Amino acid sequence: MNPGDRVRVDRADRTYEGVLLPSSTGDHLVVKLEGGYNVGIDREEADVSVLAEDVYEIDGTDSTGAENEAASSEIEFDDDLPTISLLSTGGTIASTVDYRTGAVTAQFDAEDVLRAVPDLAGRANYRGRVVANILSENMEPPLWQDLAQAVYEEIEAGADGVVVMHGTDTMQFSASALSFMLETPVPVVFTGSQRSADRPSSDNVMNAVSAVEAAKSDCAEVLVCMHASESDDRCALHRGTRVRKNHTSRRDAFETVGAEPLGEVDYETSGDETVSFRRDYRERGAVDPAIESNLEADVELLKFTPGMDPAFLETVEGSDGLVIEGTGLGHVHTDLIPRIADLIEDGTTVVMTSQCLEGRVCDRVYDTGRDLLEAGVVEAGDTLPGTAKVKLMWALANSENVEEAMGTSLAGEIQERSVPWE
Numbered sequence: 001m002n003p004g005d006r007v008r009v010d011r012a013d014r015t016y017e018g019v020l021l022p023s024s025t026g027d028h029l030v031v032k033l034e035g036g037y038n039v040g041i042d043r044e045e046a047d048v049s050v051l052a053e054d055v056y057e058i059d060g061t062d063s064t065g066a067e068n069e070a071a072s073s074e075i076e077f078d079d080d081l082p083t084i085s086l087l088s089t090g091g092t093i094a095s096t097v098d099y100r101t102g103a104v105t106a107q108f109d110a111e112d113v114l115r116a117v118p119d120l121a122g123r124a125n126y127r128g129r130v131v132a133n134i135l136s137e138n139m140e141p142p143l144w145q146d147l148a149q150a151v152y153e154e155i156e157a158g159a160d161g162v163v164v165m166h167g168t169d170t171m172q173f174s175a176s177a178l179s180f181m182l183e184t185p186v187p188v189v190f191t192g193s194q195r196s197a198d199r200p201s202s203d204n205v206m207n208a209v210s211a212v213e214a215a216k217s218d219c220a221e222v223l224v225c226m227h228a229s230e231s232d233d234r235c236a237l238h239r240g241t242r243v244r245k246n247h248t249s250r251r252d253a254f255e256t257v258g259a260e261p262l263g264e265v266d267y268e269t270s271g272d273e274t275v276s277f278r279r280d281y282r283e284r285g286a287v288d289p290a291i292e293s294n295l296e297a298d299v300e301l302l303k304f305t306p307g308m309d310p311a312f313l314e315t316v317e318g319s320d321g322l323v324i325e326g327t328g329l330g331h332v333h334t335d336l337i338p339r340i341a342d343l344i345e346d347g348t349t350v351v352m353t354s355q356c357l358e359g360r361v362c363d364r365v366y367d368t369g370r371d372l373l374e375a376g377v378v379e380a381g382d383t384l385p386g387t388a389k390v391k392l393m394w395a396l397a398n399s400e401n402v403e404e405a406m407g408t409s410l411a412g413e414i415q416e417r418s419v420p421w422e
Helices: 112-116 142-155 171-181 204-215 310-316 334-345 367-375 385-398 402-406
Strands: 007-009 014-021 026-034 038-042 047-052 084-090 097-098 104-105 124-129 161-165 188-191 222-227 234-237 243-244 255-258 263-266 275-276 301-305 323-325 349-352
Touching: 007 026, 007 263, 007 275, 014 038, 038 310, 084 142, 142 161, 142 171, 161 204, 171 188, 171 222, 171 243, 171 385, 188 204, 204 234, 204 263, 204 275, 204 367, 222 255, 301 310, 301 385, 310 334, 323 385, 334 349, 334 367, 349 385, 385 402
Parallel strands: 084 124, 084 161, 161 188, 188 222, 301 323, 323 349
Antiparallel strands: 007 014, 007 047, 014 026, 026 038, 097 104, 222 234, 234 263, 243 255, 263 275
């Protein structure tokens, strides 16, 4: 009996089934139950049966923490399965625990992933790689560049798909960044977890499994794969430039703004997952892998609110770019327009988006909008404000005509038309 074995433990009038974990003492068994919780059981009170050996390798130790030389951490390569690269930037879904010390470890390889999510076994061959180990609120543009380079290298090395495990708070920004930086012939799928693995309501297993299935699909775009509802029934596949986190804690926090999700993964308890798409997408193998990861980091995002002091714009003087979340069709108080004109005159590219959740900018309807256009403000259509900031950072560093780039859909960030939908 070793860590990683699936066991049944009979104790008085209770029966437990789960995966045996290492214990810090020889007096107790520790079993991870199907619901995600761990239970400690006195060995003297337990009648243990091994249901399956070596379901997944824990850490090369037996159930008391002693070295187990017979255990193997090697994962056999199956020529009939695709190869999926698993990249970690940190966040709840990618955390692993050293059960001997109780500390979270930054190590992350294929064995770590199967240890945390054994349901992934048999679906693909895996490679694991750490790009960063941070809370997602600490994500910065240089790390986007590191991540894009890592994805590019994995694709060049023959990966059939890439899954990026990322904290949920800034996932939409990172997905947008890679959408502009990369030309990818394979799926690149971001996923994360709203609730930690030790909670019965955790979404980590379903999201990770669904992301791998999406990474095996024919859609060669940057996607975000997260719960589509509060139930464990399906995951939505959102285009990386059209997704937004719209709830702080719900498992179905992510939504595609202005349209239905690009597709979904049906998640059945039997393990039979199917991937389907509702709208057109770039197919696998349609482009050769390419990367343009230069960024102009000196770009700010400003939300206009009534009563804003025009002098506030002094804080962004000298910036290379500014994205404004205007009201309605893309408006600000008329007193701000001369200051905006001065910024543009001094070399700052100013882009207008709308703080409305649906619809697009159109500054040709009202006088205020026409004055903004006259000042040199660039319209961004229905690009989401956060996506517009990332896109402007990329366009300033890579495009010869920034205004044209901001008005053109480069990675599905601008829809052809805005229509109400339910």
